[in-house]
Amino acid sequence: MDVNAIRSQFPxxxxxxxxxxxxxxxxxxxxxxxxxVIEAINAYYRSDNSNVHRGVHTLGNRATEEYEGAREKVRAFLHASSVEEIIFTRGTTTSINTVAASYGRANLKVGDEVVLTLMEHHSNIIPWQQVAKETGATLKYIPLQADGTVALEDVQATITANTKIVAMTHVSNVLGTINPIKEVTxxxxxxxxxxxVDGAQAVPHMRVDVQELxxxxxxxxxxxxxxPTGIGVLYGKKELLEQMEPVEFGGEMIxxxxxxxxxxxxxxxKFExxxxxxxxxxxxxAAIDFLESIGLDKxxxxxxxxxxxAMDQLQTIDGITIYGPEKRAGLITFNLDDVHPHDTATILDAEGVAVRAGHHCAQPLMKWLDETATARASFYLYNTKEDVDRLxxxxxxxKEFFGDVFY
Incomplete structure (x- = not known):
C-alpha cells in the first residue's frame, strides 16, 4: 500500500x-x-442536480440512477442480500434512533430487556433509554473485563429469555475494542x-459482512x-423492515x-x-469505490x-496511561499524568497535531475508567509512522511544558 500516493489524494x-x-x-x-469524493459531489451539482424518483426528464433520470447506484454499492460493500435492506439516513445516530423508535416501540413492553455494554457511544444508549421509559422495558449492561473487552460468559449471563434487543458497538470509539459481534448475535x-450493531467505527477500517455476522x-x-457528512446507512433484515412503521412521514415515502x-x-x-x-x-x-480500490484488508x-x-513509542513516555486492550482497532486513548487532556490536545495542536480530547460521547465508559476525559489519537489509511513520531x-x-509550570 503506497501511503504517499494515498495522501496525495487528500488535499x-x-x-x-x-x-x-x-x-x-x-x-x-x-x-x-x-x-x-469531492469531485463526485461537485459533478452531481454541476451536471446532474435534480430530485430523484419523481421527474421523467433527463437530469432526474441521471440523478436517480446515481442515487440508486450508490445504494447498490452499499449493498455490495456490506454483502447484504438485497438493496431493499439498505436505508439511507443522516448517519449512525439517525439509524439507531429509527430502530429504537420503530422496532423498539412496537416490540417492547413492561418486563422486557434491552441489553447494552458500558462502552457504547451515547447514540447507542440514549435512544434505548427513551424507548425504555415509554414502554416500561428495562436496560441491562454487560460488564467489561479489566482491559475493556467483553467476555462471552458475561454476555451469556446478562442476556435472558426476557431480552428482546441487544445493542452493541462493533468497535469502541474510546478503547478500540473489537467486539465479537457474530458470537454475541x-x-x-x-x-x-x-x-x-453500531458499526460507525468498524466499517471504515475492516471488511464487514452482515450476512456472516x-x-x-x-x-x-x-x-x-x-x-461526506450528513449521510449514513441503516441495514436491516428485510423481514424485520417490512414489519416496521416509518418514523418520518411526508413526500417520497408514500x-x-x-x-x-x-x-x-x-x-x-418507506423509510426515506x-x-x-x-x-x-x-x-x-464514491468513497466506497475509493476504499475498495485500495482494499479494506490492506x-x-x-x-x-x-x-x-504507536503503542511501542507511546509506552516510552513516562507517566502515560493507555486505555483499552492490547488487540485493538486503529485508535489509542490515553492521558498524561498531571496534564488535563484538553491541555494535552492544545499543546499538540500548537505542534500541528490534531487529536480529540473529551469524554468522546461515552460518559458511562469514562465513569468506568474513573476519568472525566481522555485524549485520543485515531489513525487511518493516510497516516504514517512519521505522524506517530510527531505525536x-x-x-x-x-510533559516538559506542564512540568515547568507545576514544578
Whole structure:
C-alpha cells in the first residue's frame, strides 16, 4: 500500500497548522475526504442536480440512477442480500434512533430487556433509554473485563429469555475494542432477541459482512469512511423492515394519500421521507469505490502496523496511561499524568497535531475508567509512522511544558 500516493489524494493534508505540517489523528471523529469524493459531489451539482424518483426528464433520470447506484454499492460493500435492506439516513445516530423508535416501540413492553455494554457511544444508549421509559422495558449492561473487552460468559449471563434487543458497538470509539459481534448475535438469537450493531467505527477500517455476522440491524456513517457528512446507512433484515412503521412521514415515502388514510411505498423508500440526501449518497458511493480500490484488508493491515508502532513509542513516555486492550482497532486513548487532556490536545495542536480530547460521547465508559476525559489519537489509511513520531514528540513537549509550570 503506497501511503504517499494515498495522501496525495487528500488535499486537506497538504497544509500547515500553526506553521507546522498538519498531522491529522482524529479520523474516528471524522475522516478526511479524497479528491474522488469531492469531485463526485461537485459533478452531481454541476451536471446532474435534480430530485430523484419523481421527474421523467433527463437530469432526474441521471440523478436517480446515481442515487440508486450508490445504494447498490452499499449493498455490495456490506454483502447484504438485497438493496431493499439498505436505508439511507443522516448517519449512525439517525439509524439507531429509527430502530429504537420503530422496532423498539412496537416490540417492547413492561418486563422486557434491552441489553447494552458500558462502552457504547451515547447514540447507542440514549435512544434505548427513551424507548425504555415509554414502554416500561428495562436496560441491562454487560460488564467489561479489566482491559475493556467483553467476555462471552458475561454476555451469556446478562442476556435472558426476557431480552428482546441487544445493542452493541462493533468497535469502541474510546478503547478500540473489537467486539465479537457474530458470537454475541448467536447468543441473542438463541434467546429470541434481535441484534443491533453500531458499526460507525468498524466499517471504515475492516471488511464487514452482515450476512456472516447474522445481525438484524447494522448502522454506520459516511463521514468516518472518507464520505461526506450528513449521510449514513441503516441495514436491516428485510423481514424485520417490512414489519416496521416509518418514523418520518411526508413526500417520497408514500404510495397513496387520501384525506384520512395513507399507504407507504415498498422498501427501502418507506423509510426515506422527503427529498433524500442525494449528493451525500453519491459521495458515499464514491468513497466506497475509493476504499475498495485500495482494499479494506490492506487498510486494516496498515492500521494494525501503525497502532503497534504507536503503542511501542507511546509506552516510552513516562507517566502515560493507555486505555483499552492490547488487540485493538486503529485508535489509542490515553492521558498524561498531571496534564488535563484538553491541555494535552492544545499543546499538540500548537505542534500541528490534531487529536480529540473529551469524554468522546461515552460518559458511562469514562465513569468506568474513573476519568472525566481522555485524549485520543485515531489513525487511518493516510497516516504514517512519521505522524506517530510527531505525536510522541508533541506529548514530550506537553510533559516538559506542564512540568515547568507545576514544578
Amino acid at each position: 486537506i493534508l497538504d497544509q500547515e497548522v500553526n506553521e507546522k505540517p498538519l498531522v491529522y489523528l482524529d479520523s474516528s471523529a471524522t475522516s478526511q475526504k479524497p479528491l474522488a 448467536k447468543i441473542a438469537h438463541e434467546h429470541g432477541a434481535v441484534m443491533v 447474522d445481525c438484524d440491524f447494522y448502522a454506520f456513517s459516511g463521514h468516518k469512511m472518507c464520505g 404510495d397513496f394519500v387520501g384525506l384520512y388514510e395513507s399507504t407507504w411505498k415498498d422498501l427501502p423508500w 421521507g422527503g427529498t433524500p440526501i442525494i449528493a451525500g449518497a453519491i459521495g458515499l458511493g 487498510i486494516a493491515k496498515h492500521e494494525e502496523m501503525l497502532v503497534k508502532y 510522541v514528540a508533541g506529548l514530550q513537549r506537553a
